[in-house]
Amino acid sequence: MTPRMEAARRTTLTRERVLDAAVTLADRDGIGALTIRALATELGTKPMTLYHHVAGKDAIIDGVVDRVFAEIDDPPDDLPWREAIRHRCRSARAVLRRHPWAPPLMESRQNPGPATLAHHEAVLACLRRGGLDWQLVAHAYALLDAFVYGFALQEASLPFEGTGEIAGLAEGIIDAFPDGAYPTFVEFTTRHVLQPGYSFGVSFEFGLDLLLDGIDSTR
Amino acid sequence: MTPRMEAARRTTLTRERVLDAAVTLADRDGIGALTIRALATELGTKPMTLYHHVAGKDAIIDGVVDRVFAEIDDPPDDLPWREAIRHRCRSARAVLRRHPWAPPLMESRQNPGPATLAHHEAVLACLRRGGLDWQLVAHAYALLDAFVYGFALQEASLPFEGTGEIAGLAEGIIDAFPDGAYPTFVEFTTRHVLQPGYSFGVSFEFGLDLLLDGIDSTR
DNA sequence: GGACGCTATCGTACTTAGTACGATCGAGCA
DNA sequence: TGCTCGATCGTACTAAGTACGATAGCGTCC
Numbered sequence: 065m066t067p068r069m070e071a072a073r074r075t076t077l078t079r080e081r082v083l084d085a086a087v088t089l090a091d092r093d094g095i096g097a098l099t100i101r102a103l104a105t106e107l108g109t110k111p112m113t114l115y116h117h118v119a120g121k122d123a124i125i126d127g128v129v130d131r132v133f134a135e136i137d138d139p140p141d142d143l144p145w146r147e148a149i150r151h152r153c154r155s156a157r158a159v160l161r162r163h164p165w166a167p168p169l170m171e172s173r174q175n176p177g178p179a180t181l182a183h184h185e186a187v188l189a190c191l192r193r194g195g196l197d198w199q200l201v202a203h204a205y206a207l208l209d210a211f212v213y214g215f216a217l218q219e220a221s222l223p224f225e226g227t228g229e230i231a232g233l234a235e236g237i238i239d240a241f242p243d244g245a246y247p248t249f250v251e252f253t254t255r256h257v258l259q260p261g262y263s264f265g266v267s268f269e270f271g272l273d274l275l276l277d278g279i280d281s282t283r
Numbered sequence: 284m285t286p287r288m289e290a291a292r293r294t295t296l297t298r299e300r301v302l303d304a305a306v307t308l309a310d311r312d313g314i315g316a317l318t319i320r321a322l323a324t325e326l327g328t329k330p331m332t333l334y335h336h337v338a339g340k341d342a343i344i345d346g347v348v349d350r351v352f353a354e355i356d357d358p359p360d361d362l363p364w365r366e367a368i369r370h371r372c373r374s375a376r377a378v379l380r381r382h383p384w385a386p387p388l389m390e391s392r393q394n395p396g397p398a399t400l401a402h403h404e405a406v407l408a409c410l411r412r413g414g415l416d417w418q419l420v421a422h423a424y425a426l427l428d429a430f431v432y433g434f435a436l437q438e439a440s441l442p443f444e445g446t447g448e449i450a451g452l453a454e455g456i457i458d459a460f461p462d463g464a465y466p467t468f469v470e471f472t473t474r475h476v477l478q479p480g481y482s483f484g485v486s487f488e489f490g491l492d493l494l495l496d497g498i499d500s501t502r
Numbered sequence: 503g504g505a506c507g508c509t510a511t512c513g514t515a516c517t518t519a520g521t522a523c524g525a526t527c528g529a530g531c532a
Numbered sequence: 533t534g535c536t537c538g539a540t541c542g543t544a545c546t547a548a549g550t551a552c553g554a555t556a557g558c559g560t561c562c
Contacts (some may be wrong), residue, residue: 077539099519110541112521117539121520171436176456181465189467197476206437206486207430207493213294214433217390235367237395247345249288256417273495274426280440281491296510318548329512331550336510340549 077109079117083127087163090128095165098124107203124170125149130177131165135159138186145194152187153212153272160216171209196283206277211275215268222264231258296328298336302346304399306382309347314384317343343387346384349396351385354378357405364413371406372431379435386435390428415502423498430494434487441483450477 085106100121104111106249118124119233137155139148176184191201222230234253241250258264304325309317319340323330337343356374358367379386395403410420441449453472460469475481 081520100521111519112542113540115521127462136386168391168436171389172440174440174452178372179295181460181468185465185468188471192467192471198471200484201471201487203447203489206434206483207490210437210490211426211428212433213436214429214431215425217387217436218429222393233393241400247402248411249400249404250418252407252411252417264421264425267422270422271426271429274501275493278493278497319550320548330548331513332511334550 077107077113077117079127080118082107082114082124083131086128087131088163091163095169126173126175126177129166129169129173130179132159132163132170133177133183134179135162136183138183139190141190145190146280147191148210149187149194150272152190153208156212156245157216157219157268160212161219163168164216164220167213167220171213194283196279200279200282205283207275211271215271219264230262230264234258239280291439296326296336298346300349301326301333301336301343305476306350309384309430310382312422314388321467332397345396348385348388349398350381351389352396352402353378353398354381355402357402358409360409365499367409367412368406368427369491369495371409372427375431375437376487379431380438381386383439385437386432386439390432413502415498419498419501422501426494426498430490434490438483440485443460450482453477 082103086098086103089103089106093102100111100114103124104114107114118127136159137152139145139152141148143151187205188201191204196204222233234257238250239255301322305317308322308325311322319330319333322343323333326333331389337346355378356371358364358371360367363372404426407420410423415423441452453476457472459471
């Protein structure tokens, strides 16, 4: 292959392009499908070529996590702190729904990238701007992020938002129960989960309101 | 090896013993070290032998997750619902600190085992006993578990509870910052995290109180 | 009591994945 | 024209999951 062909085929490989492809691949086929070989194929190259742009698979994961943080909106400066934090948490949830493989990785990596740090900085500054003392900032941030990540973790295991798929899953599980087992669980499912209009996601707004109210009243 | 030697060496291999060893191994060496081969070595046998007692690695993970659920105390029947739920959430946190590899697995599996289902049943029944309607039960359970799992996820990435290790980690990160970068982050760390007596864990009780209060007042 | 078959065990080998090592190849420069 | 350098990639080693089939005690039935 001549260099001209190579150049025409695609712009030169770069760390950024590798990470782009990694996110795309994980979104499309799941984090389990994010292998060095699959990534190379996706980029039209061979496995070992990637090693000239990233240090290894761990570095790819670190980079990908930083990408996800970069997608989350910072709390807007021109909103009162409560509304700013609400905006940020909603944005985080939306991002984590686009990247359902991300939550377990985001909290378990110990090499935060620049976007990760910048985002933490913005959130801390916003809480501080709201008049919270350091102790309360610590509590509030731990609480809010536990909620956001935990909720995302739960949502990631659900088939899809909205309609009958959750119902199908629930029915499948319940049908396998021995008679009379788990009565509250069964009643909860039939009386609530299987009702038309049910949505797991609405609990997010409920929880977010509750947390913000609680933090505010502690201030 | 004669059968007598075999029998003396260890009681016959069984699904339960395989899962026991899997939990032990994950606790000791991390979930990444939980391989079929390592598990076989741990049990003094060979990889393929395990396949007569479990269907494969996925089945081991499912079984291990159910084990973890089994360790979590159900909400005690003889306590008011708030205190019962508090007890259960504290127990869950303690269990997840013993098994820091578990949170990402617990919510992402879709084959709940009997202990998992029994535990959900007990929690739902307790909330119901507290007079919450189905809608609020749904909100409360989603919220409480998001918090518990999310908090556990955060704690899992911390070195250890208590003393100077978190400080060391924080200092390592901060020292690498360019001058003047992330000012709030730096101030938060120096003014709060690095202070003697700091503990991430106390935010758990703060959050749990806040959630229980909020849910109660919505009732 | 001897052959039969069941069940747990395990040796071998195939597949997928991460990645170390070193060859190649084209571009720019002396 | 030949040298050097950076990007690319062929080859191969290691680790891991697991399919296939052989083996070997043990109880059972004629």
